[in-house]
Amino acid sequence: MIQATDLAKVYGAKTAVDGVTFTVQPGRVTGFLGPNGAGKSTTMRMIMGLDAPTRGTVTVNGSPYPKHRAPLREIGALLEARAVHPGRTAYSHLSALAATHGIPSQRVNEVIEMTGLGAVAKKKVKGFSLGMGQRLGIAAALLGDPQVVVLDEPVNGLDPEGVVWVRNLVKYLASEGRTVFLSSHLMSEMAQTADHLIVIGRGRILADAPIDDVISSQGKARTRLRTDRPEEFSRLLARSGVTIQAPEHEVLEVGGLDPRTIAQTALDHQILVYELTPLQASLEEAYMQLTKDDVEYRSHDASHHEEPPASSPSGALGTKAAHETQEATR
Numbered sequence: 001m002i003q004a005t006d007l008a009k010v011y012g013a014k015t016a017v018d019g020v021t022f023t024v025q026p027g028r029v030t031g032f033l034g035p036n037g038a039g040k041s042t043t044m045r046m047i048m049g050l051d052a053p054t055r056g057t058v059t060v061n062g063s064p065y066p067k068h069r070a071p072l073r074e075i076g077a078l079l080e081a082r083a084v085h086p087g088r089t090a091y092s093h094l095s096a097l098a099a100t101h102g103i104p105s106q107r108v109n110e111v112i113e114m115t116g117l118g119a120v121a122k123k124k125v126k127g128f129s130l131g132m133g134q135r136l137g138i139a140a141a142l143l144g145d146p147q148v149v150v151l152d153e154p155v156n157g158l159d160p161e162g163v164v165w166v167r168n169l170v171k172y173l174a175s176e177g178r179t180v181f182l183s184s185h186l187m188s189e190m191a192q193t194a195d196h197l198i199v200i201g202r203g204r205i206l207a208d209a210p211i212d213d214v215i216s217s218q219g220k221a222r223t224r225l226r227t228d229r230p231e232e233f234s235r236l237l238a239r240s241g242v243t244i245q246a247p248e249h250e251v252l253e254v255g256g257l258d259p260r261t262i263a264q265t266a267l268d269h270q271i272l273v274y275e276l277t278p279l280q281a282s283l284e285e286a287y288m289q290l291t292k293d294d295v296e297y298r299s300h301d302a303s304h305h306e307e308p309p310a311s312s313p314s315g316a317l318g319t320k321a322a323h324e325t326q327e328a329t330r
């Protein structure tokens with residue numbers, strides 16, 4: 001278990017972590033999300049005793065990291081920018097680490113096997129791809145067979161097979177009752193991997209809840225439907241609090257109305273509807289909603305997260321923006 005209490009880190013004028021309190025529980029995968037510069041890496045470094053908190057405490061299984069006699073057996077971590085001597089082989093790197101921490105050399109072979117590094121274990125690390133480097137970092141994290149595992153962006157640089165491997169590995173570690181805490185910018189991956197989420201923005205906790213609760217509390221449920229008269233039907237459905245988008249030909253996505261009301265409206269007006277599907281909000285939508293005020297480095301070209309401009313010909317229903325324009329002029 002990891003417990004942070006009023007944990008803060010200030011670098012000069014910059015407050016990187018602003019008094020966070022959270023618990024990472026064993027037996028489940030906890031995802032750590034936040035925009036660039038939100039304070040994730042700083043928090044993870046404080047957990048690992050690599051940065052001293054300016055205020056507050058963080059403990060691993062009840063004690064601060066530096067107080068553990070055999071820290072590698074307690075907690076294993078993959079953090080950004082791991083220093084591995086490039087002239088060493090994966091095997092010699094892990095063996096040296098094992099020797100310094102009193103870990104039997106047999107364990108080196110086990111983690112090499114677990115992380116799929118068998119074929120390259122005797123090769124020099126300087127020739128490693130990003131993905132192989134990540135696997136080596138994960139091997140080092142698991143070397144002490146720790147109860148707590150902290151992984152900062154573990155799927156960074158991995159190919160699809162590697163991404164699935166990390167997903168299965170962390171789920172397996174959690175199923176064994178270990179505490180697993182991982183960060184990732186890949187929302188779809190996080191959605192498939194984490195049971196619980198801690199979301200941080202500008203050094204503060206924005207959410208700390210089971211992943212399904214985070215999605216349902218932020219995301220807006222919608223219904224997707226197909227009809228051969230989308231423009232007429234959308235006029236019939238339009239009212240205050242209802243959003244309507246037309247992402248494809250003969251397709252509408254309606255927010256703010258339940259499927260039964262939509263079906264009843266279609267029946268009342270004899271409109272053919274040949275698909276009616278409730279849509280789950282995605283983690284990405286929930287995350288964007290949750291962090292919208294806490295993004296430190298906002299790119300000006302965030303177009304893939306914004307509604308496309310109303311580009312449809314006048315009168316035709318193209319986008320939510322187009323629809324709202326129609327509503328406003330009605």
Ligand SMILES: Nc1ncnc2c1ncn2[C@@H]1O[C@H](COP(=O)(O)OP(=O)(O)OP(=O)(O)O)[C@@H](O)[C@H]1O
Pocket residue numbers: 011014015016017034035036037038039040041042043
């Ligand atoms: N050693 C340092 N000196 C000064 N400022 C720092 C230092 N380390 C981090 N910061 C600042 O603290 C803030 C939090 O950084 P941190 O690396 O923890 O964020 P992050 O959530 O891990 O971001 P990313 O997703 O980009 O990795 C940022 O504004 C960063 O510039």
